[in-house]
Every structure is written in C-alpha cells, then in structure tokens.
Amino acid sequence: MNREKRQDRQERWKNYADLFSYTVLGLFLAIGLLLSWFRMVSFSPSFYRFSAEVALAAVLCETLCLAFLGAVDQKYKLTFSLPVAAAVLAGFVFGWEKVLAGMRDYLNVMIACWNEKYSDNLSYMGKMAETQDNLSIFCLFVLLLCIAANGYLLSRKKLLPLFILVIIYFVPGIILEQSSVRGSICLLLSVVGIWLFSLRAGSRVRRAMWFLAVWAGLLVIYFFAPPGKSERVRLFEQEIWQTMGQLRYGKDTLPEGDLLRACEMEDGAKVTLRIRADHVKSMYFQGFTGAVYRDGQWRMLKKNIYAGERRGFLKWMNEQGVDPNSQYVAYQQAGDHLVAENPDETEIEENFVSVRNEGANRKYVYTPYSAQKPSGEKIVGKQDSGYVSGKFFGSRAYTFTEYSRNVPGELQRLDSWVYSPITEEQKKYLEAESVYRDFVYEHYLDENRELNAKIEEMFHSEDEGESAQGESIYEVTQRIRTKLKDETRYHPTPKENFGGEDPLLRFLEGKQSGNSAFYASAGVLAFRSFGIPARYAEGYYLDENQEESEAMEERTEDGIALTAQNAHAWVEVCADGMGWIPVDVTPGFYYDTYTLLQLSEMPQKIKKTAALENQGDEAEETLKKGNEDGGKNGENPQEQSNLQDVVWGGFLIVLFLVEAIWVVLEIRRVCYEYRIYHCMDTPNKDQETEFLFERIQENLWACGIDMQPGWHKAETKAEIREILGDISAGMYLKINDLMEKYFYGGSSLEADERRLLWSFLIRLRRGRKKNLSLHRRLRLRFLMFGSAA
Numbered sequence: 001m002n003r004e005k006r007q008d009r010q011e012r013w014k015n016y017a018d019l020f021s022y023t024v025l026g027l028f029l030a031i032g033l034l035l036s037w038f039r040m041v042s043f044s045p046s047f048y049r050f051s052a053e054v055a056l057a058a059v060l061c062e063t064l065c066l067a068f069l070g071a072v073d074q075k076y077k078l079t080f081s082l083p084v085a086a087a088v089l090a091g092f093v094f095g096w097e098k099v100l101a102g103m104r105d106y107l108n109v110m111i112a113c114w115n116e117k118y119s120d121n122l123s124y125m126g127k128m129a130e131t132q133d134n135l136s137i138f139c140l141f142v143l144l145l146c147i148a149a150n151g152y153l154l155s156r157k158k159l160l161p162l163f164i165l166v167i168i169y170f171v172p173g174i175i176l177e178q179s180s181v182r183g184s185i186c187l188l189l190s191v192v193g194i195w196l197f198s199l200r201a202g203s204r205v206r207r208a209m210w211f212l213a214v215w216a217g218l219l220v221i222y223f224f225a226p227p228g229k230s231e232r233v234r235l236f237e238q239e240i241w242q243t244m245g246q247l248r249y250g251k252d253t254l255p256e257g258d259l260l261r262a263c264e265m266e267d268g269a270k271v272t273l274r275i276r277a278d279h280v281k282s283m284y285f286q287g288f289t290g291a292v293y294r295d296g297q298w299r300m301l302k303k304n305i306y307a308g309e310r311r312g313f314l315k316w317m318n319e320q321g322v323d324p325n326s327q328y329v330a331y332q333q334a335g336d337h338l339v340a341e342n343p344d345e346t347e348i349e350e351n352f353v354s355v356r357n358e359g360a361n362r363k364y365v366y367t368p369y370s371a372q373k374p375s376g377e378k379i380v381g382k383q384d385s386g387y388v389s390g391k392f393f394g395s396r397a398y399t400f401t402e403y404s405r406n407v408p409g410e411l412q413r414l415d416s417w418v419y420s421p422i423t424e425e426q427k428k429y430l431e432a433e434s435v436y437r438d439f440v441y442e443h444y445l446d447e448n449r450e451l452n453a454k455i456e457e458m459f460h461s462e463d464e465g466e467s468a469q470g471e472s473i474y475e476v477t478q479r480i481r482t483k484l485k486d487e488t489r490y491h492p493t494p495k496e497n498f499g500g501e502d503p504l505l506r507f508l509e510g511k512q513s514g515n516s517a518f519y520a521s522a523g524v525l526a527f528r529s530f531g532i533p534a535r536y537a538e539g540y541y542l543d544e545n546q547e548e549s550e551a552m553e554e555r556t557e558d559g560i561a562l563t564a565q566n567a568h569a570w571v572e573v574c575a576d577g578m579g580w581i582p583v584d585v586t587p588g589f590y591y592d593t594y595t596l597l598q599l600s601e602m603p604q605k606i607k608k609t610a611a612l613e614n615q616g617d618e619a620e621e622t623l624k625k626g627n628e629d630g631g632k633n634g635e636n637p638q639e640q641s642n643l644q645d646v647v648w649g650g651f652l653i654v655l656f657l658v659e660a661i662w663v664v665l666e667i668r669r670v671c672y673e674y675r676i677y678h679c680m681d682t683p684n685k686d687q688e689t690e691f692l693f694e695r696i697q698e699n700l701w702a703c704g705i706d707m708q709p710g711w712h713k714a715e716t717k718a719e720i721r722e723i724l725g726d727i728s729a730g731m732y733l734k735i736n737d738l739m740e741k742y743f744y745g746g747s748s749l750e751a752d753e754r755r756l757l758w759s760f761l762i763r764l765r766r767g768r769k770k771n772l773s774l775h776r777r778l779r780l781r782f783l784m785f786g787s788a789a
Helices: 002-036 045-068 075-094 096-118 133-155 159-176 181-199 204-224 231-249 313-319 324-334 424-443 449-459 473-487 503-508 516-529 593-601 609-627 643-677 685-702 713-723 729-743 751-766 774-782
Strands: 271-277 283-290 292-294 297-299 351-357 379-381 387-389 397-402 534-542 560-563 567-575 579-583
Touching: 002 045, 002 133, 002 159, 002 181, 045 075, 045 133, 075 096, 075 133, 096 133, 096 159, 133 159, 159 181, 159 643, 271 534, 283 297, 283 567, 292 516, 313 424, 324 424, 324 579, 449 473, 449 503, 449 516, 473 516, 503 516, 516 534, 516 567, 534 560, 643 751, 643 774, 685 729, 685 751, 685 774, 713 729, 729 751
Parallel strands: none
Antiparallel strands: 271 351, 271 560, 283 534, 292 297, 351 397, 379 387, 534 567, 567 579
16 A cells, blocks of 8 residues: 555656646747747837746646646647637737738848848838737737647657757747847757656756756856857858858859968869860859958848849849840940851851869859850859859759950950940940949949058059049059069968958068969959959869860860869959950969050950960969968967857857757657558568567667577566566566567467567657666667667
C-alpha cells in the first residue's frame, strides 16, 4: 500500500513539474513572439504590458485545463480551443473589418521595414491607417492563435514543428533586423527548455539547473554585449551570406567591389570562362559594377533610386529600343553602322561570341559593353548594372552578338547624326538617351568625402580653376594615367597592409601597392572629380593576342580559356550620346600616348600589337616599384580588438555551428525512425526480422547495454529494468527467446512475433528512461559516438 501511495505521489509531482515546465516555456515563446514580430510596430509600453497579461492569462488557462481535464478524452482539442475561441470572439466584438484592416496595416509596416533595410521601393497595400487601433486588434488576434499553436505542440512534444515555429519567430530579426535582444533571449531559452525537458536528461532538478544556467549565461551576454551591431557580428553575417552565395553560384577570385578582398583576385590558374568568337579582339567581359564607394567597398545603386519619380523609366527606355546595358549597340544601330560581314570604313562587322562559365560566379552574365542582350534561359538586366542570371544556380552557357571597333574607349567619337537626327529611330534613341543621361549625371557623380581632399590634391592643380571641368574624356584619361603611374605602385597580388584604414586611401598615399581593382577605384573617383560620370567594373579581360601566347597551349576547339589571371577591374565612363564605355587606367593595360594618337587617325586598321610590345616594359617598371618591399611599406598596425566583440562574435559562431550540427543530426534521426516505422511493409519477412534485431541491439548498445541472444539474460534483464522503466522484464525475456529461435533454431518468425519485436524497439526509442546520463541520452537519440562497450 505504501509503495502504491509513493508511486502515486511521484506521478502527481511529475505531472505538476510537467505543467510548470509547460507554463514557463509557453510564456517564453509568447514573449519572444511579442518582442520579435510586434516590435516592428511602435506600440506604447501599455500595449506590451496588456499583451503580456493576455499571454499570461491564456497560458494559465491552458495549464489549468490540462490539469483538470487529465482523464478526459480529446483534452488537447478542448484545451487549445480556448485561445482560438478568444481570438474569434475578439473578431466579432471589434469587427472583422478591423482585423482585416489591421492585417493590411501590419503588412504595410513590414514592407516599410523591408524598404528601409534593403533600400527598396515595394508598393504598399493600400493606405496606412491613421491610428493604431486596427494594428493592436490584429496583433492580439495573432498572439492568441500563436499561443494556441505553441501550447498544442508543447503538450504533444512535437519537437520538429516547435523548432520550425521558433525559427519563424526569429524571421524579423534575421531578415529585417527588427527583433530585440530580450526577445531573442526568450526564444533561445524556449529552444533550450524544449530540448532539455523533452529529452528528460537526468533528474528534473538537474534539468531545471541547466535551464537556469543557460538563462544566466544569456543574461550575462545581454549586459556585456556592445550596443547595436558590432563590427565582428557584421563581418560574421557577411561571411555567412557570401558562403551561401558561393554554394549557390560558385566561387571565383573576383571581390565584387570589396577592396579588402581584392589582393588575390588576379592569382590562380583555374579556368573561369571559355570564349569562342568569330573574331578574336580585346574585350572586357563585365560582371559586377559599382556606383557608390563606402568603407573600402563598391556597391550598386539602391533599388529605391530607380523608383519614385523615375519608376518605370528603364522599362520605357526598352520600349524605345534602348537597353541601358547594351546602349552602345542601340547607338550604332541608330546610325546604321552594323553589318553582317565585309564592313567599310564607317561600318562595324558583327561578331558572334559564345561563353561557357566553368569557374566564375554564375550569378553574373559576363558581356562586353558592345554586346547585345545575351540569348539564354532567364537572363535579365540588373537595372542598368549589367546582365545577371535569373536561374537559381546561375547560367553556365550563353551567346551574344557583339559590335565594336578595335579602339580604346577614350577614343570613341560621336557621329554627326547625334547633333542633327534624321530618321525616326535616331530621334527615339536620342529621346531615351537624354532621359538616361539625366539619371546618370544625378547618380554617377557621387564622391567620397573621406577621399575628396586626396583626389583633389593628386589630380587637380591649385590654379586650374574651372578649366579642368571642360576637358575631354581623352584629356582627363591621360592626366589620370600619368598621375597614377607616377605616384602609385602596381602589383598584381599586393599584400594586405591596410592597418584599419581605407584601403584606397592607403593606396593613393603610397602606403599600399595595388592591382587593377585599386587603380579602377581611384580612376572612377578621379573621373567624377572632373564632372565625368563613371562607375567601377570588374570581370575578365580577353587580350586579342592571348591566343598566340604560351598561355594558350591548352587551347582546344572549345575556345579561349580565361583564368583567374585574367580577372581584372576597369573604369566605365558614360560618354554623352553613346553610353558606358570601358577605360583602363591600370599600368600595362592601356596604350601609350604616341600609339593613341596613331589610333585616333586610323581607328579601324590599327590593332594593339604596337602597344603590346611596349606593355611589358611599362608593366615591368611599375611592378618593380611595387616589388621593392614585396608590396609592403611601413609597419602593419594591428587593429585593436574589443573584448566584447570577440566574446559576442565567438558566441554567435559557436551557436551557429551547434545549430547546424543539430539540424543535420535531427534530419538523420527522422530518416532513421522513418525506416523503423515502415519496416513492417518489407515483403521479405526474414529481412524484416534481421533489421529489427540489428536496430534493437544498437539502441541497447547506445544505452550501455551489451545484449547477446542467450547470454547473461539475468544481468541484461536487470540493466534494462533499471534504465528503461516502460519495458517489463518479461517482455525482454520474450524478445531474447525470439532471437534464440531465429538465430540458433533457424526458424522464421510469425507476424505477431515480428510485431512484438517492433513494439519493443518503439519503446526503446520513445519510452521513459531512468538513470540515463545526458551523454547516453544523446547517443540513443542520434545513434552517435559509436557503440557502448
């Protein structure tokens, strides 16, 4: 009798502990939701207090229902219908039209946060409400529904749906950066608590102590974490996004405008692009383009710049037959200069080019400035920044037709028809070009305030006044090239020596050697200082004489192979009436002055051979300057690390790795249990029996029980009884007899006997465990760390 009372008392305390755990975890989930999803709306403190009181009341009502309906069938449906009923009642009391209006307003708030975070200009869903009444009603409605979902999943111990729900609660913090630290702590604690109490590791006191220890650790991190987002956290997030992009599109050496990653861009022998062309000529295959330079990195124009008063102007230009990404071709077409073959002095012959991406970033569709829109699946224009692939894993192959005279960009001349258009096509082209030119002059003359003084000092004299603003592209190009050649040091793979300063500033001051990315960046800002719109471009450079060089010994019928050594960056200037044209300011990659004068007189007949003969001497001279100290100058000062940044960044890295490992193990566990639950469908009954026996043995091994048919049955029975309370001693003895019958007697098992094996295995996986350490519980759950001795 005393034993039955003790067992009954233990069972009651177990139920009380479970109800208390349910209440605490339910409150953490509700508060985490409140501080994550609802933080985007600027509610008053009184609303948060009222919402917290509603959440507490709803969770307590669920707990009381679970306590008093313990013996009632369908108690879960009855319990969690209460918050749903309260939400429906609120809809009838306040009016469903207000709930729907609040949903619309909440979506508008999310759109506003998205536009602010990503500089986008998504359209709103109708007009925002003048008061927050509708938002408050909708948020309370959603809160009650989420509490019902949380409670149902907690009480039924649905771990995977619960973790998915918590990840959804984290969405505002991950994507919109709108969650609070307190909300994140609540959600993290709920995850830890769900995992600990569902795993039932050790005693309840031990689980509670672990929960409190994690809570204390998170509170310490909260109080010692730096305000806002630290630099290390920002870099960690950036590395995560870059890794995801590399897994999706592939990895190459191009830095996508980041000068901190540009030092190794021209190093490597990996084939990136393979080019086939009817006429091999020098071409710049453009990928990434940058318009704004900040903190050592080029970035594209923000999406909202193309909206507002200018919304739809790019689409209108395309309807006029002018694509900003292939404007040069539209210009030549308007002048009637394009022919299929045998061009005269004023005409340009078409050049069919095919590209196969073998190792470059597949996100970009690499084309020269003189190419028409490529033909390929899901190739789209990225506003006016070039073509990109719309396929999930990027484009591997595409073709295009290219039209260009083999002359440098700075020597391009406008045709006379631009000043006196004759045909309707010319008038439409000039109308579209005028609209785009206004846009370019508004957004591609942005200068960097930190570098303005150095740019002025380096490229402008004190007495030149306004005269320099009237210089031609050719004159400005020659001035920039001369200054950069004389006052900077070139090296194809410079050593990183930034010392926490702006890398471009150190390059211009002579403290850091640089490659084409540094020269192109300096060139863009220099052109802009003369009032010439310019942007940064990077991709791969095809030299027309490359097919005759030693590097082309591996050339096959597949075409010319471009490698990481062909990675390059250059300036693109917007020539009035013509569009974007490439201008190179990197020493060794442009013609000397004498050759340029010759080319200006005979643009169609002269190739780059003369310049290439001089290119080696010029490149060798500038490389020698960069090699004097191995691409370094002065000391390399180390940036002082902040202890809080180190701790916080390290914690995030560990948390991310633990989460990734846990997800992999959970997926493996789900697949493992799926095989167990469906093993009875196997047509081969002996195969099914052996499968069940093997799974039983490995699960017992994970618990530290070495089970062999017919061996030490009494000791094994005692161990199972001590650890696995839901399995009776008689059941194990039956399993052992069945194993002896199959293995030693050679007899097949009947259907009911196989069903008994399956039931025993399910109890091993799902039953209650006693006196089992956390290490062995993990080993049993995930079948890892090998077998027990």
